[in-house]
Amino acid sequence: MENPYTPGSTSPAYLSGRGQELAVIDELAARVRSLGRPGGPLLAFYGPRGTGKTSLLRRAQAEAHKSKMFTVWVTGRGDASMIETLAKSLNRAVSTAELGDKARGLLHRIDQVQVEFGVPGAKVGAQFVGTTKAADVVHDLLEDSARFARNHEHHGLMLFVDEFQDATVEDRKSLLIALQEFDGDSIRPTPVGIVSAGLPSIHGAITEAATFGERTRFVEVKGLTPAAVAEALRLPAEGVGVRWDDRAIAAAVEIASTYPFKVQVVGSCTWNFARPGAGSVITEGHVRGATDEIEDRMDDLYRTRWAAASPAHRRFLVAMADGGGDTASRENIADGIGVSTNALSRPRDELIARGLIASGGRGQLTFTIPGFGSYIRRREGRE
Ligand SMILES: Nc1ncnc2c1ncn2[C@@H]1O[C@H](COP(=O)(O)OP(=O)(O)OP(=O)(O)O)[C@@H](O)[C@H]1O
Numbered sequence: 001m002e003n004p005y006t007p008g009s010t011s012p013a014y015l016s017g018r019g020q021e022l023a024v025i026d027e028l029a030a031r032v033r034s035l036g037r038p039g040g041p042l043l044a045f046y047g048p049r050g051t052g053k054t055s056l057l058r059r060a061q062a063e064a065h066k067s068k069m070f071t072v073w074v075t076g077r078g079d080a081s082m083i084e085t086l087a088k089s090l091n092r093a094v095s096t097a098e099l100g101d102k103a104r105g106l107l108h109r110i111d112q113v114q115v116e117f118g119v120p121g122a123k124v125g126a127q128f129v130g131t132t133k134a135a136d137v138v139h140d141l142l143e144d145s146a147r148f149a150r151n152h153e154h155h156g157l158m159l160f161v162d163e164f165q166d167a168t169v170e171d172r173k174s175l176l177i178a179l180q181e182f183d184g185d186s187i188r189p190t191p192v193g194i195v196s197a198g199l200p201s202i203h204g205a206i207t208e209a210a211t212f213g214e215r216t217r218f219v220e221v222k223g224l225t226p227a228a229v230a231e232a233l234r235l236p237a238e239g240v241g242v243r244w245d246d247r248a249i250a251a252a253v254e255i256a257s258t259y260p261f262k263v264q265v266v267g268s269c270t271w272n273f274a275r276p277g278a279g280s281v282i283t284e285g286h287v288r289g290a291t292d293e294i295e296d297r298m299d300d301l302y303r304t305r306w307a308a309a310s311p312a313h314r315r316f317l318v319a320m321a322d323g324g325g326d327t328a329s330r331e332n333i334a335d336g337i338g339v340s341t342n343a344l345s346r347p348r349d350e351l352i353a354r355g356l357i358a359s360g361g362r363g364q365l366t367f368t369i370p371g372f373g374s375y376i377r378r379r380e381g382r383e
């Protein structure tokens with residue numbers, strides 16, 4: 001039987017424990033849908049790597065699409081302007097709506113933008129005069145498409161921006177300015193909403209782009225509760241007639257910690273070990289039997305994260321891992337590197353912004369990927 005778990009895929013078979021987050025997005029979408037008005041200030045989900053931000057946005061996009069809205073998806077990149085992908089994605093949204101000749105004018109305008117901004121190899125911002133023009137283009141594209149949608153059997157437009165912190169500052173500015181203008185225009189409402197996601201550094205990325213970016217609504221995407229982990233494991237199996245017994249679930253919840261990526265790894269590896277058929281039961285023995293494969297899969301993730309860390313960050317991470325778990329105090333880390341706790345602030349803030357560690361309160365810092373500490377101890381020969 002096909003394995004129903006999805007390590008690495010942004011559309012898990014069952015998106016567990018995200019009811020509140022989806023409700024927050026729907027509040028915004030409902031203003032667009034039901035009132036034909038802008039969705040309000042930017043909504044920004046943030047959290048460390050692997051907590052399920054992209055999966056959350058993908059699900060919200062699917063729902064918006066189902067409820068008859070145009071949906072557009074862009075991913076922030078530092079090396080290319082967003083306008084071309086925005087235009088491409090808009091083109092797709094309009095084309096797939098099958099509005100025939102009625103859409104011709106709008107598609108033509110979108111094409112023009114693509115031609116103007118899609119010059120291959122063009123440097124970021126090189127073809128704009130300052131940033132004003134880029135902002136105008138983004139504003140007009142969104143406004144035209146959203147109003148067109150509203151007039152043609154759709155409710156409006158939802159734009160999803162993933163990895164917002166990586167977008168160029170011009171792009172971030174353009175989006176925030178556009179939202180601000182839509183929000184201020186009560187005479188001709190533009191039915192558009194923007195939902196973004198990114199690493200904790202999204203806070204700085206937004207305020208850097210526009211002072212009024214402070215009006216953004218920030219929502220943290222946290223790890224899953226034990227009950228949500230249990231559902232994430234049970235429901236995809238039940239869908240194909242396979243049951244986890246309670247002890248298997250307890251063991252798996254413990255191993256997965258609260259980390260969505262690891263939940264999928266645990267589910268997937270246990271499934272491969274158990275090779276269940278319809279009517280089978282997954283037991284604790286299956287979970288234990290899958291331990292090595294689970295660790296191998298997680299090691300791949302740790303390795304990538306480690307490879308991307310600078311020497312200064314690695315020193316910090318090693319000192320942190322030396323605490324013996326996934327959590328360490330600032331004092332102990334400072335002692336480990338041999339610096340004062342003040343000198344610690346910079347690498348700490350950078351590692352938090354990159355989503356590798358998080359503050360655990362009371363001067364404690366913790367690895368955001370469970371088991372990262374143990375991986376570092378193993379590779380440094382400290383275990
Ligand atoms: N609510 C959830 N329930 C079950 N599995 C989930 C959930 N959210 C995410 N996952 C799984 O967790 C993994 C990571 O999800 P995703 O890529 O969405 O995280 P992310 O926060 O966008 O990570 P990154 O910061 O690296 O982009 C995927 O394998 C996905 O299938």
Ligand SMILES: [Mg+2]
Pocket residue numbers: 053054055162
């Ligand atoms: Mg993501």
